[in-house]
Amino acid sequence: MKNKKGLEKRAVDDSNTEKLAKYAKAPYFTKKDKKAMEFLQKHPIPAKFLK
């Protein structure tokens, strides 16, 4: 199997409220979320894939 070890978890929690506030204001994320919601409204996922 290709890169069997490749997807091992390597996260470190970093609850930095200042950083979080900064990221939360980034217009990029708002724009991306809006685009995603519009896409899913226009192209709904069939129920058979949502089970």
Place this chain on the structure above:
Amino acid sequence: MKEDKYEYNRIPEEFYYEFFSEGPKGKIKKLIRYKLISESPDHIFNLSFGDWNEKTFDADDSITTNNKDRQKVLATVADTVLDFTQLHPEAFIFAQGSTLSRTRLYQMGISAYWGEIGGLFRVIGYINGEWKPFRKGINYQAFLIKRK
């Protein structure tokens, strides 16, 4: 096998992940965020991924970084999907690049780890007006991923 991905920080309150790409262009902060965009009938989270710019206080996925570490970056993004869905096994993850070429990068990431991803996740892609089960070698417009 040599590990080939970056360590990342996780901001658990809002599902942000951050890491630094390192290469000839220097150290570049990458940011990934999973945002709940639909709660009914299922929880769908939007995956956003881009370079963080400290001057504009914004992220951007239209930049071609050329930091010679694309595979490592893709592996790191894939790793965050694994981490996030371990915490939220019920979550569906929607992924779409800002352009078709960016979406193709996601596809390359899925394809590169399909041996592992295919066993752990259900992946469907949107193409030609339809959602279909993921197959390697097809250029989808968007993806939806869920743990089996």
